[in-house]
Amino acid sequence: MSTTAPIRDRGADRRPASVPARLPGLVRLGAARTAYEVRGFARERDAVVFVFLYPVVMLAIFATVFGSDEEVLAGSGVMFPQYFLPGMVATGVMLSSFQALATAVAVERDDGTLKRLRATPLPAAAYFLGKTGQVLITSALQTAVLLVVAALVFDVPMPDDAGRWWTFLWVALLGTAAGAVCGVAFSALPRSGRSVSAVVTPVVLVLQFISGVFFRFDQLPTWMQQVAGVFPLKWLAQGMRSVFLPDEAAALEPSGSWQHGLTAAVLAAWLVAGLVVGVRTFRWRRRDDG
Template identity: 85%
Template sequence: MTATAPVRDRAHGSPRPAGTPAPRLPGLLRLALARTAWEVRAFTRERDAVVFVFLYPVLMLAIFATVFGRDDEVLAGSGVTFPQYFLPGMVATGVMLSSFQTLAISVAVERDDGTLKRLRATPLPAAGYFLGKTGQVLVTTGAQTALLLLVAALVFDVPLPDDAARWWTFAWVAVLGGAAGAVCGVAFSSVPRSGRSVTAVVTPVVLVLQFISGVFFRFDELPSWMQQVAGLFPLKWLVQGMRSVFLPDEAQVLEPSGSWQHGLTAAVLAAWLVAGLLVGVRTFRWRRRDDG
């Protein structure tokens, strides 16, 4: 009689007797939470990325408040100061940096260095990996936004909303915008040819969208053609949704449409979320272009 050779457990790498059923993997939710924790730890180890993502919106708000004046009004008689007007744009920029830019770069780098290829060979389901990335976006976006709002309120005396309806608007705009940015970032990660070129490809896209979406300038003062182009992309609607949270209702006169357009904001962000999912599913690659 010959001995039965042990079978190596794929999940744990340890030998197990032949005929023994493989242990069940944890549920998807547990895997997603574990992967989220790992992604957050990995993100915090990239100190340069952490500093840029967390401090960039704060520094930009400080620059605009200094250049335009902390107490000067955007429009005479409106009661809206420049720090108050530009805060929504900085919040929206932070969401985009934490979602679209971070994932577009990190996923492309992980593909280039072989991390995705190795992950694909493990029992971790693809959904667990993507949910982990999304969880990391939610955690970092929440921490970054909290820091920005704290600085805006304490240093620049920006009034924060005091009613639940505005905070509810803030919540759904941030979550929907962050989710759209995350899936679009994953989809866009397939555009750069290598991890070395990804920053040069992603950064100009982010900067151009900021300039045309009302982040650095009053949106109603931009050329009409630029407003129309910006309306095709989610950042413009993310910024507008945030303005409806942090500006008084009287400030709707500063919008080209004369209203906050919450319904259209939700529709556009949802459309980009769906489009990003569809494109990402069709174009996502686990290996480099030259790796088969």
Template identity: 75%
Template sequence: MSTTHAGSTPRTRAAVPGTLALGLARTGYELRSFFRERDAVIFIFAYPVIMLAIFATVFGQDDASIELPSGQVPFAQYFLPGMVATGVMLTSFQNLAISIAVERDEGGLKRLRATPLPATAYFLGKIGQVLVNCTLQIAVLLAVAAVVFDVPMPQDAAHWATFVWVLLLGTASGAICGVAFSSLPRSGRSASAVVTPVVLVLQFISGVFFQFDQLPSWMQQVASVFPLKWMAQGMRSVFLPDEAAQLEVSGSWQHGAIAAVLLAWLVVGLVVGVRTFRWRRRDDG
């Protein structure tokens, strides 16, 4: 029986937003939630800048620099790529691995799973938040490097194109691996204790704080398994002169290997995440 009265228009059901639209809306929610945590915001945005300032000041005393046949590379310029890479790792891998573990422990993921929001939209929101935060963080870092430490920025489109694809691949692999790793901590309270040491160890062995070619060979081999070393190497190819490639262990930038390793970790993180991601706490079934 029709419920439409004379002179009235039939009621139409409102269209359900698509997954992409829901993902964009979720991105806005994730960004608002992130920026309300002021201590986390300050740490994630300020850490690369502070570390660049410390290392550039300590190692750059008396105008010291790294020698190349064609000239010299100031320490601030050499350390900048590593700071960009570690900033991406903090914003993507560490941020998601900890925040998702906390959400699960507090029951937020369980409640969210009971809503009509598709799981894909939830993860799109997380990745969107990471992309926005990475962009803002790196913009601040590059501005400080250029203005305060006189680090020259790339002048040609090819170097910036390399910067973009290394940044996007590194951010994507870091975010996906962060989601997968979030299932490892047994509780939200232990998340920082589990995730932070992993990040610190990778920073020290991946050429972030030291010249990678001066690290012990066994350490170089271990670091080559993980994406941070390759992300830092890719960023060095952007911000250092082409002659600086001879400082790499292989004597070249290895762009093909960088892309392959980052893509491999993206696939591995996706497979592991799909198989192990949990919406409930371990003691909640």
């Protein structure tokens, strides 16, 4: 008795070739990377404490030294805590953007994190979006803490009209963006992760001293004002003064006005310059790694 073998459909043995899974869109990857960067930043407790408390502590020091009930200029109605608050907001933005990214990217390059990351399917744009998102979130939280302390502890009046808050928003966003891209570009300068603090910290301190953060800008030597005018921190601090000080306080500026147009132009110029330099100089490997 003969048996017939079951007829097999040859097409059933054909299996589709393996297709690599598609990555999520750039927006989703950027959001996921932002969440990762924020969690990583939150684990660095010493950095969190420094970034969040430094502007608050400096405001408290200057308010105590100069007197919280003393006027910056007799008859101006502007007390020292109110005058120094804009500078502390500006320096907080610089710490969260320029200093934080210049340090973090240089360390990640030195310890091989960037090299390993480059070998993954993650697009480079998603990495930078994650860094930018982390800077924006950190800067916003830090500024919020500083404003709450200034209002509740030192009785600094907050703006009461939408126009001033709009100025605050565009100055903060433009300043944060410029600081972030300049920080990434500057990260190529330190030769190793161990030397990054020695390279970045002096730059930040010098800019703070010449940009009207710790002193009245109009009382600085003229040559120092001119040097500070080249860099973004001076314009970021001046833009913030236009938000938190009365219109009459514009007379304390060397130009006698807030110069919003020039502030936007200088910050935008540094944003573009940082992007150009960053694209040309950014490296995923250490100098000695090819």
